[in-house]
Amino acid sequence: MELRVLRYFQTVVQQRNISQAAAKLHVSQPTISRQLRDLEAELGTTLLERGSRAITLTESGEYFYHQVEQILALADKTVDNLYNQNDIQGSFVIGAAEAKSFLNVAHALAHVQQDYPKIQAKIFSTNADEVRTNLKSGVFDFGVVMEPAIKTDYDFIHLPGESRWGLLVPNRSPLAQQDHVTLADLQQQKLIISHQSGMQDLLQDWFGDSFSQIQVVATYNLLYNASLLVSAGVGAALCLDGIVNTNQSDLVFVPLTPRQTAGSSLVWLKHQHLSTAAETFLKQLKSDLTM
Template sequence: MELRVLRYFQAVVNELNISRAAERLHVSQPTISRQLKDLENELGVTLFDRNGHNLKLTNSGEYFANQVNQILALTDKTVENIHREQEIVGSIVIGSAESRSFLNIAQSINAMHHAHPKIKTNIISTNSEGIRANLKSGNYDFGIVMEPTDKSEYNFLKLPGESRWGLLLPRKSPLAKKDHLSFDDLDGKDIIISRQHGVVDQFREWSQKDDPKFNVVATYNLLYNASLMVSAGVGYALCIDGIINTNQSDLIFIPLEPRVTAGTSLVWYKGQHLSPAADTFLKQLTTDINLPLPK
């Protein structure tokens, strides 16, 4: 005796009409009639008195209908409880560099939250050194790092899109009149750079200069703070685009030429056991950006 057949029987009892029950269940009338006949043969009793299209429960049918209602109610409750026990709860911690690619992460967080509202996501803005240290200690589930970076210890997903390097400077600066800046334009200038390890080495590689001739007057972890230093006249900030909204502000971003770009990757330790919440986020992200999970 299958639950599907009991639901057919319950629908016929509620409608007392096979045609209406079939329409309600989106199955054919002959299917309902055949299943009811097989059910009566299996039980060895008559469940309905039939008078043409009119149906009436027999005494045995009344008793069986009451039992079926209890069986199906218990079944539905059991299934609901199983699903409730499987509801995913927990928290995820993501350490993130500042990048416009974070929009992909934010969109996946939003989709995950709608499907699993009891998962909480914690975002901590930091640099690559902070991400590495906290991934190693287990404080972070994931990190979002700027490329290039050593990912030999990590599983990773390269996020869509790239950011362009340039200079954040006051609109009143003579350099602000240019469409782009060459590396020579930075010579002799006071520059604020990211504290991320290897930025000066990257600049040497980009500019093909062994000894950059600008003056590093300050470093920053978060570009917003650097932008305030630029506004205060401390220097120009070497940074990527799309982080500071320069519309209706006293600052402007001018890109470097030749064009220098940086991508971002989501990283997590190889062999790390992900929590159900972290695993759910990772599956959501790979679906959203159409990439397979690393093996």
């Protein structure tokens, strides 16, 4: 199984058409068709449903495409950093939870760019579960995760600053007129909560025996789409402050009382060999945090 063939497969899936993929890759259509048939034969499964208008993925194809995306991303990053190993350039990848403390990472990146303009950072906004998965596979070099987080297999740096928990509600809601919301208020709401692991445990800690009275109507990965659910009246989003800009919007963030906060950490796998670009960023972040 060659990387070249995986790129053929990736492009065909993205274009949904073999002719368009062939034109983009500057390869003949029969060549791509033959390579894809050989790939399916090698794997012993059908990856693509070849319709009259567009190509779609089978269930096996969906799984394989996800794996191919990670394989090619890792291959590209490795080649890029090997090619540039004699100079401080190249790229690294950070998977980041949504948090105000990411600003520490942003400042470090700005300082790195001033001294080493050929270094490129690739940022993926995601949750802690995806961060752990992609760190272990090597796709991510670093992750920014919210506390509390299991860090047994990771080295980490605590990022200064905390975010406060609260409720994102429409400005037409009676809660929008309050200075704060209580746990009792949350029990009266249709809640939209983060689906990452650990959220259920956090709510259990907050509510104790009353946890069963919580009504969760939806879960979210990133808060932007959850904010649209709030605007549409689906429910109120339990979230951290400072992630969604509520200025000139129909939404209001109301903090929770008693005050509940969450910090964050930059994490990376223990004993991981980081590229020169990644090491340069890490050194800069440590320097910034000690100033």
